[in-house]
Every structure is written in C-alpha cells, then in structure tokens.
Amino acid sequence: MAFLTHPALRCPLDAMPLVLEDGSLICESGHRYDIGKQGYANLLSVQHKRSLNPGDSKDMVSARQSFLSAGFYEPIAKSVMRSVSQAAKSQAAKSPVTILDAGCGEGYYLHYLTEHHRDPLNIIGFDISKWAVQRAARRCHGTWMVASNKNIPLADSSVDIVLDMFGFPDYASFERILAPGGRLIRVTPAPQHLIELRRLIYPQVHQMPNADTYPSSLHTLSSEQLAFNVELEHQSLKDLLLMTPHMFKTSMQGQSNLERIDHLTVTVDVVIDTLVCTEN
C-alpha cells in the first residue's frame, strides 16, 4: 500500500520537518530515511534501539494477525471506534482529524477504523517492531513507521487522537504530540482478562497488576469496562498465547496443558479510558 506523508513528520535525530523527496523522507540537515516498496519508513534512531529486532517477533506478529483477523476482538474495535467518533466530534473544526496508533502492532485497529469510521481520518501508525509495521503497511494506506514511544517522530501538538492499545505508554511523549483538546484513548486488561487461559497455563493465577496511575496533567473523561466471551479452538488459543506476554511466563507444563485442549471459552475483560491533557 502507499505510504502517505504527513506535515507533522519530524526527524528523530534533530526534530526538523521531514519532506518526501524521491521516495525518501529528508530533513533540512540532510538526514534521509528511505520508504521501501512495502510502504513504511524506518524512523527508529539507533539510540532508541536496544536490540537488533526490538519489539514483537515475527511469530508473535503473525499469531496476532491470525487471531485478530478472525474477529475475536471486534467488540473492542467497535467500542474504540465510538470513543474515536466522540473525540473527533470535539475537534469538529478539523476535518479530517489525525489519529495515531502508538504501538500499532499489525494495524488491526487502524485498518478497522479506515473501513468502518463514518468520517475519513488521517491515519498514522508506528510500532517498534518492523515485523508489525510491515504487516500494517500491507493492510491500508497510511503513514506507517518503525519508531518508539520514547522518541515519537512527530511535531508537538500535531495529533488529535492517540490510541494506546495494550501498549507501552510514554505519557510525556503523548502529551507533547497531542493537539490542544486532543484525546488519548487507552485499552488495558481488566482483572478477569483471559482468566480461563491463565488458569490453564499457570499453577497459580496472580491478580492483574493495578491499572496505571496517570500523570496529574491527564484528566480522565471516561472509563468504560467491556467484557465478553470468545469461543476459541486449539489454533486460536495457541495464537492468543503467542501474541501476549503470557507466552514468556508460562512453563513447559503450562504449554503442554494448552496442547491438550481443543476448545475453551475465554473471557475478554478490558477497560477503555479516554483522557484529555489539561496542560496544552
């Protein structure tokens, strides 16, 4: 799909504007970032790269794409779309609004919005995993980048809506890029999230860690809990395990318990928060 340039793009090295020239993004200082045929730019600066292939692995990304494409999390996508519509209404003077998915994975949610949101949106998505961004850029036109929450290559006050879906938030960065009145929409696991899977793979199920406390400069406009069940066959269960951090925490015993199961009803339990920054 085509890479769409955006006036808010900034060089990750010196924060200068980036312009598209002969298939590359270039800043005034001469830093150049190629946009491959796959339709995304790599704007991850070396100092924000702790390993050769940071973020989710190719296998995790592939498992997430299979799982999400089957529609198991569509109720989450629908609820997020309602929050996005409300946020867009509050920015009615702008059309289209710019929406960023920070840690977009393989692009499921932005793609969903492109297909189903009533009004057009300027889509920007980045992830620290190049495997994820490669897949996202194949799904729909957008400003797709490999980048990190810790050094978002976008101008101050340039984004109307930031999505953080099961991600690794950096609130200072989010606040920097949010336009006045812009909104942060976060989806995080609630206490019963995937409880049946966790019971199966852990000898003892621990409570989910407490929800994040937000900086005082972020004001919560709404907080909605969404719970529903999904019926999962063996392969979808394996995909679900592989796409979550549980894969790294489970023992051989846990994995072999899962191997013996061919069907499981699993609870999806999440919180959708909408926040506004009070200091910009």
Ligand SMILES: C[S@@+](CC[C@H](N)C(=O)[O-])C[C@H]1O[C@@H](n2cnc3c(N)ncnc32)[C@H](O)[C@@H]1O
């Ligand atoms: C649990 S996955 C969620 C992916 C996607 N938001 C979704 O819900 O389908 C977390 C994602 O965050 C990415 N990630 C990890 N650290 C990051 C960082 N510092 N900046 C941007 N993305 C990051 C991972 O590569 C992974 O794709």
Ligand SMILES: [Zn+2]
């Ligand atoms: Zn530069």
